[in-house]
Amino acid sequence: MSYKEIFWMACDSTEQLRAEYGPFHTRNEAELEARKLGFGFLLRYEHIIGETEDIQEVRCIFIELPQSRAAAVRIVRKLHTRCATCGESSVHDEPWQAEVWADIHEFEHSRHRVRLFEQTRTEGLKEIGDWRDKCA
Numbered sequence: 182m183s184y185k186e187i188f189w190m191a192c193d194s195t196e197q198l199r200a201e202y203g204p205f206h207t208r209n210e211a212e213l214e215a216r217k218l219g220f221g222f223l224l225r226y227e228h229i230i231g232e233t234e235d236i237q238e239v240r241c242i243f244i245e246l247p248q249s250r251a252a253a254v255r256i257v258r259k260l261h262t263r264c265a266t267c268g269e270s271s272v273h274d275e276p277w278q279a280e281v282w283a284d285i286h287e288f289e290h291s292r293h294r295v296r297l298f299e300q301t302r303t304e305g306l307k308e309i310g311d312w313r314d315k316c317a
């Protein structure tokens with residue numbers, strides 16, 4: 182008779198190079214640790230163990246923790262500036278960096294207009310309109 186062994190890991194993403202923490206025997210333990218670490222995912226491992234205690238099959242399922250979704254999106258947010266006139270572009274972490282980049286670009290190239298985009302993992306690239314007028 183073969184039997185199934187289940188254990189849980191806390192992990193920070195579903196990518197190949199993710200950080201994992203565990204193992205835990207229950208989902209609750211793993212979830213608690215994931216929240217403490219700020220990790221957004223749980224990984225459920227199922228080992229099918231054969232008669233001679235050998236692992237016959239490994240299954241793993243990622244489970245996204247719903248409440249940490251907003252935090253994960255905020256972490257991966259990037260600001261993209263792109264000049265509508267010449268197409269030159271750059272990526273920034275902070276709004277003020279985008280502002281400085283646009284100031285320099287528009288100073289060096291008269292009548293060029295820089296547009297700002299915000300990128301998040303869930304929504305993709307989204308333009309933020311009138312951003313420079315608002316800041317002025």
Ligand SMILES: [Zn+2]
Pocket residue numbers: 264265266267268269286290293294
């Ligand atoms: Zn330009």
